[in-house]
Amino acid sequence: SLTIGIVGLPNVGKSTLFNALTKNDVLAANYPFATIEPNVGVVGVPDPRLATLAGIFGSQKLLPATVDFVDIAGIVRGASEGEGLGNKFLANIRESDAICQVIRAFKDENVVHVDGKVSPKDDIETINTELILADLQTIEKVLPRLVKESRIQKDKAVQVKAVEAVKAILEEGRTLFSAGITKDTEQGELLHDLHLLTTKPFLYVFNVDEDELADEDFKTEQRALVAPAEAIFLNAKLESELVELDDDEALELLQSVGQQEPGLATLAHVGFNTLGLQTYLTAGPKETRAWTIKKGATAPEAAGVIHTDFQKGFIKAEVISFADLVETGSVAEARSAGKARMEGKEYVMQDGDVVEFRFNV
Ligand code: GDP
Numbered sequence: 001s002l003t004i005g006i007v008g009l010p011n012v013g014k015s016t017l018f019n020a021l022t023k024n025d026v027l028a029a030n031y032p033f034a035t036i037e038p039n040v041g042v043v044g045v046p047d048p049r050l051a052t053l054a055g056i057f058g059s060q061k062l063l064p065a066t067v068d069f070v071d072i073a074g075i076v077r078g079a080s081e082g083e084g085l086g087n088k089f090l091a092n093i094r095e096s097d098a099i100c101q102v103i104r105a106f107k108d109e110n111v112v113h114v115d116g117k118v119s120p121k122d123d124i125e126t127i128n129t130e131l132i133l134a135d136l137q138t139i140e141k142v143l144p145r146l147v148k149e150s151r152i153q154k155d156k157a158v159q160v161k162a163v164e165a166v167k168a169i170l171e172e173g174r175t176l177f178s179a180g181i182t183k184d185t186e187q188g189e190l191l192h193d194l195h196l197l198t199t200k201p202f203l204y205v206f207n208v209d210e211d212e213l214a215d216e217d218f219k220t221e222q223r224a225l226v227a228p229a230e231a232i233f234l235n236a237k238l239e240s241e242l243v244e245l246d247d248d249e250a251l252e253l254l255q256s257v258g259q260q261e262p263g264l265a266t267l268a269h270v271g272f273n274t275l276g277l278q279t280y281l282t283a284g285p286k287e288t289r290a291w292t293i294k295k296g297a298t299a300p301e302a303a304g305v306i307h308t309d310f311q312k313g314f315i316k317a318e319v320i321s322f323a324d325l326v327e328t329g330s331v332a333e334a335r336s337a338g339k340a341r342m343e344g345k346e347y348v349m350q351d352g353d354v355v356e357f358r359f360n361v
Contacts, residue, residue, distance in 0.1 A: 005096030234263025
């Protein structure tokens with residue numbers, strides 16, 4: 001599955017946040033015998049539709065979609081030169097599908113900042129610089145070879161051009177993601193073999209003081225620092241308290257700081273989106289479940305997430321939209337109201353589709 005690597009300078013609240021994430025671990029709740037890596041937190045993506053469906057179908061269990069967060073320790077200035085745990089750090093980032101930087105915005109004299117002052121802008125730059133330098137090193141290693149090859153293989157010239165173009169962007173101190181170059185873009189595909197770090201999607205968690213959680217001006221300012229990446233605002237300490245409380249108490253504590261949902265829930269949603277994922281739903285007396293697919297996945301691809309045999313033997317999918325199912329009240333009623341559609345191999349899955357697959361075994 002796809003993973004989000006959590007990075008950040010020391011003392012910004014990464015461990016505090018990560019501990020809250022692992023306490024919230026859905027694997028522990030739903031799959032008690034699963035082996036869980038110590039540096040991976042598997043977080044459920046809250047989806048109120050699941051409880052509604054479970055009510056309609058009398059499901060015993062609710063299984064939300066999940067996002068995997070990986071704690072990537074060891075960023076220090078000079079990581080790109082192999083300082084500290086630099087090499088391991090970069091290798092771990094290379095394996096992640098998105099990068100989530102935790103940024104300190106909270107003020108607390110008892111917690112030392114590595115650079116002596118709280119400055120989100122500087123922290124973002126510090127991390128970006130290491131990642132950009134690492135990408136430049138990669139490029140400097142491969143570019144001479146590519147240029148040589150392009151003299152014989154003319155089709156390599158396009159790739160040389162793409163690499164030179166991104167080199168210029170990196171030299172300006174910009175990440176490729178912020179310049180709109182990701183692995184899904186045409187340029188990104190030409191760069192695929194280089195495994196550059198800064199083409200990965202970024203998202204940012206601002207670890208803020210409680211009174212900043214509802215400060216819209218402050219948040220607008222910080223958002224501007226990281227756009228086009230998404231920004232999430234939370235208080236890591238508060239999150240670590242919330243996961244210890246039952247639902248009612250947690251809600252009360254949240255409301256006391258002017259929040260609707262825990263920051264971890266927002267993080268799960270935004271992380272899921274940043275990875276380019278969406279869900280479809282299945283429901284029955286045993287369980288109601290959200291399955292994870294890539295945005296734009298077809299019906300057979302969606303079936304393949306449940307079982308490869310479902311994809312191989314795919315015949316069709318009976319699809320009812322969540323809204324129609326709720327409105328009609330049952331599958332039978334939805335069918336007789338003409339709201340159940342039979343979709344074939346070309347069908348592109350929509351968010352909130354409630355599905356039953358028909359397949360040959
Ligand atoms: P890491 O080095 O980034 O993993 O940071 P830690 O999670 O270990 O946090 C460093 C210190 O900051 C610890 O003493 C935490 O208790 C404290 N800390 C973490 N989050 C917050 C926060 O939101 N507010 C305040 N005041 N302190 C925090």
